[in-house]
Amino acid sequence: MASSVTKDVSYEDLKTLLGKSQNLLLVDVRTKEEVDKGCIQGSIHIPVDTVEAALSMQPDEFKAKYGVTKPPLDAPELVFHCQMGKRGATATTKAQDLGYVNARNYAGGFKEWSEKEKK
Template structure:
């Protein structure tokens, strides 16, 4: 499980959470074109340049727009990712600035996920 202060998550840990954790929210911050090429199961698409605004929505607005519950500020399993890691890191930093103390960036991003999953 995530420890406070950890800002990164790796494939093996994320893979163990996907499909098993009720609290996991994986946020895909890539472009719509990139997402169309494949995504991590259960991930929610919120482009990196909109993360700050979207995570500032009320819980009701967030749920209506994305179909998932807006995570609380102390959510233990909030993970951002992009294709390789840079934009995911930017999004993770924005989330931290908004008070999401346990937000983490998936190191290697979708590129690593796709390689490990054989896609």
């Protein structure tokens, strides 16, 4: 499979992962202003234009900056999301290019999440 193919995660998939996976690293790539208005519980914020730099950091540097352990290249549950899906896909592609083989995008983004969570 070509590395340019972005694997997507559905709302249901993400909900399940958040409920059961200790290994999930959910990365919110929106702007700080967007995140301040609301975020998916358990996500960490790495703006899309800094994803490459963040994932290239040394593990101790990453942990100091983001408060979580840097995911290994073969991290099974690495999911990016933005507001509507486009920046999440960009971040996912960047991560895949750096060797994060299982990086995926939650294509519905925070927009879909917040709509479904209100029900």
